[in-house]
Amino acid sequence: MIDLLATRDYYLASFLLLGVGTYVMIAARNFVKKVIGMNIFQTGIFLFFIAAAYLEGANPPVLTMDGPHVSPLPHVLILTAIVVGVALTAVALGMIVRIYAEYGTLTEDTLEEVRNGE
Amino acid sequence: MTEIPSILPLAAVLVSAVAVVPILAFRDRPNVRESWTVLAALAKFGLVASMVPAALAGDVYVTDLGTLVPYVEFTLRADSLGLLFALLASTLWVVTSFYSIGYMRGLDEDHQARYFASFAASVSAAVGVAFASNLVVLYLFYELLTVATYPLVAHDGTDEARAAGRKYLAYTFGGGVAVLAGTLLVVYLTGTTAFTAGGIAELASADPTLARAAFALLITGFGVKAALMPLHSWLPDAMVAPTPVSGLLHAVAVVKSGVFGVARVLLDVFGIDLVAELGVGGVLAAVAAFTLVVASVIALRQDNLKRRLAFSTVSQLSYIVLGLAVGASAAGGDAAKWALIGGLLHIPAHAFMKLTLFFCAGAIHVETHTDDISNMAGIGRRMPLTMGAFAVAAAGMAGIPLVAGFVSKYFLLIGTVSSGDLAFTAALLVSGVLNIAYFWPVVYTAFFETAEGADEKPLVSGILGGRFAREARADGGHADDHGAFERRAANGAESTWLMLGPILFAAAGAVVLGVVPDAAVFLQIVRDVAETATAMGVVA
Amino acid sequence: MSDLVALAVAVPIFGSLAALVAGLVRSESGWPVAVVACVAQVAIAARLAATAFGDGTITYVVGGFEAPYGIELLVDGLAATMLGLIAVVSLGVLAYARRAGPRSNPFYAVYLLLVAGLTGMSVTADLFNMYVFLEITGLAAYALVASGDRGRSAVAALKYLLVGTVGASLFLLGVGYAYIDTGTLNMADLATKLGDADPTLVHAAFAFIVVGLFIKVAVFPLHTWQPDAYAGAPDSVAALVSALVSTVAAYALLRVVYTVFGVGFLANNELAHAILVGGATVSIVAGSLLAVSQSEVKRMLAYSSVSQFGLVVAAIAIGNVTALMGAVVHLVGHAIMKGGLFLTAGLVATETGARRVEEFDGLVRRSPVGAGAFGVLAVAMVGVPPTVGFAGKWYIAVGAAESGSWALLAVIVGSTLLTLAYFARLVERMFFREPSDDLEPAIEAVADGGEAPGASLGMRATVVAAAVAAVALGLAVFGYSQHLQPTIEVLLS
Known part of the structure; x- marks a missing residue:
């Protein structure tokens, strides 16, 4: 078991990040923190892919370097996913700005109170 | 039997559906609007009637509209059984159209355009049920009939009417779901749903348990509209609808679409041999016998005239189902034939008589705003023709000779006696007394x-009833002749001819069916x- | 010919850019641009559908990198159906949005981006590419939901964004498992290689992908974003999103389950099958029950979607030819009916201000077109023949009967009554109660002001067209399903 954990430490870390991200998204009452939780969650997935591409003793996938190379495809995929993640964060923050402008609060509980008073 | 490709069945179905458009379009001009209703009714009757000679000669008009969904051809067939129902519905729609005009105007009702439009749509759906060539097309029109009649039930818009409407939808759509499930089971077992004289052959070789389940689902589904107990309770509540609706739809078109569905299932899906073999006909007959006795007993206690008529309908519908079930479980031979003839003939017989009764109740409502029997003392003076017709139709219901009910009940009795089901004979006779x-x-x-x-009534308030059953009057005097209702001559001064005409026509129809069937x-x-049906049974 | 496939994705993207650029020159010029793009999209979809149904599957490799290394686009009968649906619905909603708004150019830019994302999801044959389009769709949908002018829209959109992102991320995680296992992302290639792969990894991939898509489809209990999003969005957006976004997600589920994992996988894995059946059953029942208890019409319609997509997932779980055709028919039918219902709800709100169930009293007097269309669409949704709602249910139910799934059959058939339960009370109020007075026509849903909005001819026409289509499509289903059958058979082989 220990052995398994030691050789799979990257996967362990990535699922730890998924867990932390999920927890923050659910438990945090502040919207900005929820978005941070979402980012942590996504980072966990990025790490998962990159870890999968890793090859013991291999070089980065650049042609001038000697082989063996680590698998380049996951890197490309995750580059795309990071871009998507950034766009999502931007949109989310934009909404949070609007919520703040409208209700003057960033926490869920206060928002409930404000909206019930509507 | 030859099949004649023709547009006639489709036209007969659609003519009144098309009329919905002008009826709604001319909603602000009542006379134009009502002419469309009458025109559509006459056209529909003409179209249906024109197919009768061919049917009697053994030919069938067929409209083929292609495939609807897998396993299902969208085909309309005007075979004999279908024509029986279609002819009945379209004939009585003509009569009811006139009556409706008199009734709705007499009461100055709201939403008359919606009323006439829904009525036309309902009759379209009813004829569609009649001409459906397979279970799915039948289901299609069966559901459309529910949708089209719902506005009529909830017409008044009162809490009571809306509650009745909800109950109506819940019961009938519940029945629809059972029909759909049963149909799917038949598809699964046989790969077809087409009505076949003598039954679908593949069904005979199917797993008997599943076949019984399909039978139970289908009969339960159609049993809702046929008001078999314990699925009947929407019907008395639906009496909140305007009386022409109660008359044509809840004594003829809607409830008989349920009975008609039962007939199709027994005769053309399972076939009478298979029904006998599966042993399900006897169960159905027992349910019907139970219903017809119990509903009669409940009818005794109803003071509201329309509710009493509704329970009478529940009871009489079970006469039909009983005839069909006994005919099916007798498996061929004369007994089956008599029972089937009795059951099927009771469809038009009951229709004419019950329509008369409802029309009378409606006329009383319009002219005197009286709904309860206990307030009707002496109303025969005020409305002699109406109540005369009522008496004739009531006599027919009880099976007194020379009126339609006698003929059909006679056949039913012969059928049950010759098939040896004496318990059912007894049920019929008991119910006759209760009638x-x-x-x-x-x-x-x-x-x-x-x-x-007012005097005591036999059975209800005393065994024999009559004046002697009450305590003697102190002054020994005779009841005075000055009732609440003024006396009128029997020349039609009691109501408009728009209502009186249909009443007399329907009553005359009941007598014609009884005297020269x-x-x-x-x-x-x-x-x-x-x-x-029986010939097929013997061959198969 | 096959270049058209790429064009189907590219046209709305360029349209989106054009709408933004046009906005710099002249404000409120987005609508004509969007119309042009959507008309072009309809034409492309029609051409592709004709070829796909006539000559068979069209494939296109992006940038000349041959599959399985490059990204492959593929249009079979199923994808062509989705393409056509997306194009027609987005054009129809545009006709409605002309008056109902929102009107800003950025709105139409995002609108077209959504069309591009949905189209991409429909045609791609590459799992990672599907994720990217899933996120584009999601982003556009979040932004559109937030385009309402109330704070409520922004809150709903943020909730939608958080939950939706988790869904898409889980999908990506599943894709990761599949990739680690096989080293490929092409769906067809995956299908051949997954057979020999480590079953644990395959199971994990299936579970993550399915649960991720369940969130996007809004299967109970992963539906929580949906009612808020639909109720918070402007009416035209609610119609577009309800008609297309979950629909295409369900299409993706169908595609991934059958193209990538295959029938054999489902047949051999009780648990995989149980996830689908369980999700479907719970969704159908719980969605309907929640719908009954809603007092706001748009939320009720949203919960109704939860229930209806339960039917589609049920069909996917059954997985024979008839059931899958039923899934597709019901996807299309539901899109037309539900989109039409949301538009009708919007029309009613514009004309009378009624947004809550009890405000629908006597609606027929105040908004006859709205009440009539709502009635017809509700009847179709309940599944009264011959409407398209019946056709979808019939196929799915026959599929269930053919496969002998009796419990599922009972739920499917019983769903008719559940649907009736929440629509009947509205219909009753609309037609059989006297109107209450204290309502003002709503002046709402126009994000950037402008003149007071009454209902336009375009709005009424769209609503009526949806009602007519809901009935007419029911009669066209059989002809269509025969064309679709070869595609489904390939999918199942």
Whole structure:
């Protein structure tokens, strides 16, 4: 078991990040923190892919370097996913700005109170 | 039997659906609007009637509209059984159209355009049910009939009417779901849903348990509209609808679409041999026998005239189902034939009689705003023709000769006796007595009582009833003749001819069916159906 | 010919850019641009559908990198159906949005981006590419939901964004498992290689992908974003999103389950099958029950979607030819009916201000077109023949009967009554109660002001067209399903 954990430490870390991200998204009452939780969650997935591409003793996938190379495809995929993640964060923050402008609060509980008073 | 490709069945279905458009378009001009109703009714009757001679000669008009969904051809067939129902519905729609005009105008009702439009749509759906060539097309029109009649039930818009509407939808759509499930089971077992004279052959070789389940689902589904107990309770509540609706739809078109569905399932899906073999006909007959007795007993206790008529309908519908079930479980032979003829003939017989009764109740409502029997003492003086027609139709319901009910019940009795099901014979006879017990008080109250001098009714308030059953009057005097209703001559001064005409027509129809049944086309059609069914049974 | 496939994705993207650029020159010029793009999209979809149904599957490799290394686009009968649906619905909603708004150019830019994302999801044959389009769709949908002018829209959109992102991320995680296992992302290639792969990894991939898509489809209990999003969005957006976004997600589920994992996988894995059946059953029942208890019409319609997509997932779980055709028919039918219902709800709100169930009293007097269309669409949704709602249910139910799934059959058939339960009370109020007075026509849903909005001819026409289509499509289903059958058979082989 220990052995398994030691050789799979990257996967362990990535699922730890998924867990932390999920927890923050659910438990945090502040919207900005929820978005941070979402980012942590996504980072966990990025790490998962990159870890999968890793090859013991291999070089980065650049042609001038000697082989063996680590698998380049996951890197490309995750580059795309990071871009998507950034766009999502931007949109989310934009909404949070609007919520703040409208209700003057960033926490869920206060928002409930404000909206019930509507 | 030859099949004649023709547009006629489709036209007969659609003509009244098309009329919905002008009826709604001319909603602000009542006379134009009502002419469309009458025009559509006459056109529909003409179209249906034009197919009868061919059907009697053994030919069938067919409209093929291609495939609807897998396993299902969208085909309309005007076979004998279908024509029986279609002819009945379209004939009586003509009568009811006139009556509706008199009724709705007499009460100055709201939403008349919606009323006439829904009525036209309902009759379209009813004829669609009649001409459906397979279970799915039948289901299609069966559901459309529910949708089209719902506005009529909830017409008044009162809490009571809306509650009745909800109950109506819940019951009938629940039934629809059972029909759909049963249909799917039949598809699974046989790969087809097409009605076949003598039954779908593949069903006979299918797993008996599943076949029984399919039978139970289908009969339960159609049993809702056929008001088999314990699925009947929407019907008395639906009496909140305007009386022409109660008359044509809840005594004829809607409820008989349920009975008609039962007939199709027994005769053309399972076939009478298979029904006998599976042993399900006896169960159905027992349920029907139970219903027809219990509903009669409940009818005794109803003071609201329309509710009493509704329970009477529940009871009479079970006569039909009983005839069909006994005919099916007798498996061929004369007994089956008699029972089938009795059951099927009771469809038009009951329709004419019950329509008369409802029309009378409606006329009383319009002219005097009286709904409860206990307030009708002496109303025969005010409305002699109406109550005369009522008495004739009531006599027919009880099976007194010379009115339609006698003929069909006679066949039913012969059928049950010759098939050896004497328990059912007994049920029929008991119910016949009960019929008298719940109709006679109405007639008696109307003609022989006054507002002051009410008598006890037999069975309900005393075994024998009559004046002697009450305590002796202190002054020994005779009840005075000055009732609440003024006396009118029997020349039509009691109501408008728009209402009186249809009442007399329907009553006359009931008498014609009773006096010269062979001359009336219905018996010929019914014989044809019964002979086909039993002949097929023998061959298979 | 096959270049058209790429064009189907590219046209709305360029349209989106054009709408933004046009906005710099002249404000409120987005609508004509969007119309042009959507008309072009309809034409492309029609051409592709004709070819796909006539000559068979069209494939296109992006940038000349041959599959399985490059990204492959593929249009079979199923994808062509979705393409056509997306194009027609987005054009129809545009006709409605002309008056109902929102009107800003950025709105139409995002609108077209959504069309591009949905189209991409429909045609791609590459799992990672599907994720990217899933996120584009999601982003556009979040932004559109937030385009309402109330704070409520922004809150709903943020909730939608958080939950939706988790869904898409889980999908990506599943894709990761599949990739680690096989080293490929092409769906067809995956299908051949997954057979020999480590079953544990395959199971994990299936579970993550399915649960991720369940969130996007809004299967109970992963539906929580949906009612808020639909109720908070402007009416035209609610119609577009309800008609297309979950629909295409369900299409993706169908595609991934059958193209990538295959029938054999479902047949051999009780648990995989149980996830689908369980999700479907719970969704159908719980969605309907929640719908009954809603007092706001748009939320009720949203919960109704939860229930209806339960039917589609049920069909996917059954997985024979008839059931899958039923899934597709019901996807299309539901899109037309539900989109039409949301538009009708919007029309009613514009004309009378009624947004809550009890405000629908006597609606027929105040908004006859709205009440009539709502009635017809509700009847179709309940599944009264011959409407398209019946056709979808019939196929799915026959599929269930053919496969002998009796419990599922009972739920499917019983769903008719559940649907009736929440629509009947509205219909009753609309037609059989006297109107209450204290309502003002709503002046709402126009994000950037402008003149007071009454209902336009375009709005009424769209609503009526949806009602007519809901009935007419029911009669066209059989002809269509025969064309679709070869595609489904390939999918199942």
